[in-house]
Amino acid sequence: MEKFISHTGTAVPLRRSNVDTDQIIPAVYLKRVTKSGFEDGLFAAWRNDPEFVLNQPQYKAATILVAGADFGTGSSREHAVWALQNYGFKAVISSRFADIFRGNSQKGGLLTVVLPQASVEKIWDAIEVDPTVQVTVDLAAKNVRLGNEVFTFEIDDYTRWRLMEGLDDIGLTLKNIDSVTTFESNRPTYKPKTLPIRS
Amino acid sequence: MSKTLAEKIWADHIVRSATGEPDLIYIDLHLIHEVTSPQAFDGLRLAGRQVRRPDLTIATEDHNTPTLNIDLPIADPVSKLQVDTLRKNCAEFGVRLHSLGDAEQGIVHVVGPQLGVTQPGMTIVCGDSHTSTHGAFGALAFGIGTSEVEHVLATQTLPLVRPKTLAINVDGVLPDGVTAKDIILAIIAKIGTGGGQGYVLEYRGSAIKALSMEGRMTICNMSIEAGARAGLIAPDETTFEYVKNKPHAPQGADWDAAVEYWSTLKSDEDAEFDSEIFLNAAELAPFVTWGTNPGQGLPLNASVPNPAEISDIEERGAAERALTYMGLEAGAPLKSIKVDTIFLGSCTNGRIEDLRAAAAVVKGKKKSDSVRMLVVPGSARVRLQAEQEGLDKVFLDFGAEWRNAGCSMCLGMNPDQLAVGERSASTSNRNFEGRQGKGGRTHLVSPLVAAATAIRGTLSSPADL
Ligand code: SF4
Numbered sequence: 001m002e003k004f005i006s007h008t009g010t011a012v013p014l015r016r017s018n019v020d021t022d023q024i025i026p027a028v029y030l031k032r033v034t035k036s037g038f039e040d041g042l043f044a045a046w047r048n049d050p051e052f053v054l055n056q057p058q059y060k061a062a063t064i065l066v067a068g069a070d071f072g073t074g075s076s077r078e079h080a081v082w083a084l085q086n087y088g089f090k091a092v093i094s095s096r097f098a099d100i101f102r103g104n105s106q107k108g109g110l111l112t113v114v115l116p117q118a119s120v121e122k123i124w125d126a127i128e129v130d131p132t133v134q135v136t137v138d139l140a141a142k143n144v145r146l147g148n149e150v151f152t153f154e155i156d157d158y159t160r161w162r163l164m165e166g167l168d169d170i171g172l173t174l175k176n177i178d179s180v181t182t183f184e185s186n187r188p189t190y191k192p193k194t195l196p197i198r199s
Numbered sequence: 200m201s202k203t204l205a206e207k208i209w210a211d212h213i214v215r216s217a218t219g220e221p222d223l224i225y226i227d228l229h230l231i232h233e234v235t236s237p238q239a240f241d242g243l244r245l246a247g248r249q250v251r252r253p254d255l256t257i258a259t260e261d262h263n264t265p266t267l268n269i270d271l272p273i274a275d276p277v278s279k280l281q282v283d284t285l286r287k288n289c290a291e292f293g294v295r296l297h298s299l300g301d302a303e304q305g306i307v308h309v310v311g312p313q314l315g316v317t318q319p320g321m322t323i324v325c326g327d328s329h330t331s332t333h334g335a336f337g338a339l340a341f342g343i344g345t346s347e348v349e350h351v352l353a354t355q356t357l358p359l360v361r362p363k364t365l366a367i368n369v370d371g372v373l374p375d376g377v378t379a380k381d382i383i384l385a386i387i388a389k390i391g392t393g394g395g396q397g398y399v400l401e402y403r404g405s406a407i408k409a410l411s412m413e414g415r416m417t418i419c420n421m422s423i424e425a426g427a428r429a430g431l432i433a434p435d436e437t438t439f440e441y442v443k444n445k446p447h448a449p450q451g452a453d454w455d456a457a458v459e460y461w462s463t464l465k466s467d468e469d470a471e472f473d474s475e476i477f478l479n480a481a482e483l484a485p486f487v488t489w490g491t492n493p494g495q496g497l498p499l500n501a502s503v504p505n506p507a508e509i510s511d512i513e514e515r516g517a518a519e520r521a522l523t524y525m526g527l528e529a530g531a532p533l534k535s536i537k538v539d540t541i542f543l544g545s546c547t548n549g550r551i552e553d554l555r556a557a558a559a560v561v562k563g564k565k566k567s568d569s570v571r572m573l574v575v576p577g578s579a580r581v582r583l584q585a586e587q588e589g590l591d592k593v594f595l596d597f598g599a600e601w602r603n604a605g606c607s608m609c610l611g612m613n614p615d616q617l618a619v620g621e622r623s624a625s626t627s628n629r630n631f632e633g634r635q636g637k638g639g640r641t642h643l644v645s646p647l648v649a650a651a652t653a654i655r656g657t658l659s660s661p662a663d664l
Binding site for chain 2: 016017018020022023026027028030031032034035041045068069070073074075076077078079081096098099100103104107108114118141156157158169172173174176177179180183184187188190191193194195197198
C-alpha cells in the first residue's frame with residue numbers, strides 16, 4: 001500500500017447525499033477479477049449525463065472528491081474504493097461515511113476525511129467559484145487547506161499511523177499469530193466446522 | 200459488570216487487545232462468494248500465504264449465476280470468468296464450495312443457516328453487507344470488504360474497533376398482514392439510512408420474540424440499510440429448535456454444552472445501551488418504499504410525499520430527485536401505483552416461509568396480465584422443499600415464473616434485470632437507482648404485498664383483495 005502523508009490537487013464538488021456504492025460502481029461492473037480497470041464503472045449511470053460534474057472539463061483532473069453526507073452506503077463492495085482510486089482520486093471529503101466503505105478505504109489507502117457539513121459547503125462554494133484552486137489534504141497535520149482556510153479533522157491514531165506508514169494489516173496481524181494459535185486451542189468443541197462435509 | 204449481548208460475544212472473541220489499537224477478533228465462520236473474493240485469493244497467492252482455516256470457511260455461487268438453464272455453461276463470459284475463478288481458488292486452497300447444480304447452492308445468507316453452520320454466539324463475516332442476516336441467531340455477523348476477506352483467509356481474525364450498541368424495542372402484537380419486513384422498513388424510515396451507523400442494533404421486545412427464525416433473519420438482514428454493520432436478536436427456544444438437527448448442528452454432549460452457553464447469550468437486565476428506540480408493533484401497517492433509498496418508505500395506505508413539505512433541505516432535495524427518478528407524482532396514493540414486475544426472492548425474503556406466505560395469497564388466483572412475476576428461491580434446497588410442498592405448481596398456475604436459486608433480480612448482475620423505466624415491487628432490500636437494472640424503479644415490499652400486487656397490478660396488500 002502506498003504511504004499517504006499529504007496530498008495536494010484540485011477538487012470536484014459532488015453535491016449529493018446518500019451516494020451508495022451501487023452508484024459509485026454499478027453491479028454490472030463488478031465482474032473483473034483484478035483490482036484495476038474499474039475507472040470506467042465509476043458513477044457510470046450519472047456519467048451518461050454530459051452535465052454531470054465529473055464530465056465538466058474544469059473538474060477532469062480533480063484528485064479530491066468532496067461529497068454530501070452518508071457517502072458510500074449500501075453494498076460492501078471494495079470495488080467502490082478501487083474505482084475511485086483507479087479514476088485518480090486520492091481522498092474523499094464528506095460529513096459522514098458509511099462504516100464499511102470507510103473501513104475499505106482505509107485498507108486501500110484512499111483517505112476519507114470527515115468534516116462538518118458547514119465546512120463541506122464552504123469547500124463546495126470555493127471550488128465552484130474557482131475549480132483550479134489547490135486543495136491540500138494533510139494527514140500528518142490532520143487538516144484540509146485551501147486558500148486561507150484551514151479545516152482540521154479527526155482520525156484515530158492507529159489508522160493514521162498505518163496510512164502514513166503504508167502498512168498492510170495482514171502483515172501486522174501475522175506478527176501476533178501466536179496469540180491466534182493460543183486462542184484456537186481454547187475454542188469450544190461444539191463450534192461448527194464446514195469440513196468434512198456432513199449432511 | 201453487566202453487558203449487552205454484543206459485548207458478551209465480542210469479549211468471547213478477543214484474541215488480543217492493546218491500548219490504542221483495534222481489538223484482534225477471532226472469526227468463527229467465513230462465508231465466500233464469487234464477486235468479492237477473487238482479489239483476496241490473488242493477494243494470498245502473491246504473498247505466498249495459505250487459507251489458515253479452510254474448515255471454518257465455506258463458499259457458494261450466488262451473485263451472478265443464472266436462474267434459467269443452469270445446466271448450460273454461463274452465457275455471459277465475464278460472469279463465467281468470475282465463477283470459474285471461484286471454483287479454481289476453492290480447489291487450490293481447499294475451501295468447500297457449493298456450485299451451481301448442488302443442493303446446497305444458493306444465496307450465501309440462506310445457505311449458512313440451512314446447513315446449520317450459523318449458530319448463536321459466533322462471529323461470522325462475509326464479503327457482503329447483508330451478512331447482518333445471521334445476527335438473527337444471536338451471532339455477531341457483519342459484511343466486510345475484499346481486503347478484510349483476505350485478512351480473514353490468512354489469519355482467521357480481523358482487527359476491529361468495538362461498535363456502540365443501539366437497542367430497538369418492538370413490543371406489542373403485529374396486526375394481521377403485517378410482517379417482519381414491514382417492521383424493518385418502518386424502523387429504517389424512522390431512524391434513516393444513517394441512523395444505525397457505528398452501532399450494532401439489538402432487536403428486542405415481545406414482537407421480535409414472537410417472530411419465526413425466517414422473520415428474524417428478514418429484520419437483521421436489513422440492519423445494514425439503517426447504516427448498521429450488524430443486527431442481533433438474543434437466541435431463545437425458537438433459535439435452538441431451528442438449529443437442532445441441521446447438518447452441522449452440535450450433537451450429543453456438544454449439543455448440551457452449546458445450549459448451555461447459548462442460553463447465557465442475552466443482554467443483562469441492567470446492561471446499558473449507547474442508545475435506544477421504541478416501536479409499537481400494534482401501530483404498524485404494511486410498508487412500501489416510494490423513493491430511492493430504503494429509508495424513503497411509508498405505510499401502503501399513505502400517498503407519495505410532497506417534497507415541498509419536507510423542511511430539511513438535504514432531505515427535500517433527495518426526495519425531489521427520488522420522485523423524478525421513480526416517475527411519481529407527489530400526493531398520488533401509493534396504492535394507485537402500477538407495477539410491471541414482481542420479484543419474490545433475495546436473502547431478505549427468499550426463504551421457504553416467504554414462499555409459503557406468498558403462495559397462500561396467490562393460490563387459485565390469476566396474475567394480473569400487466570405484470571410478470573419472478574419467483575426465485577433463496578437456495579436450491581429451498582426450491583426443492585417448495586417443490587415437495589407443491590408451491591412451484593401454485594406459482595406456475597398463477598402465471599409466475601419458477602426460477603433456480605440465486606441473487607437474481609435483487610441486484611441484476613445476471614440476466615434478471617429491469618428495463619429502463621420498468622417498475623418493480625420487490626421483496627429484496629435495496630431500492631437504489633439502477634439496482635435492479637439500469638433505469639429500473641424499485642418499490643421494496645413484503646412477500647404478502649408482492650403477492651397481492653401481482654394479482655391487482657397495483658401496489659396492494661392482501662386486505663385489498
Ligand atoms: S440476495 Fe441481494 S442482498 Fe442478498 S446477497 Fe444477494 S445480492 Fe446481496
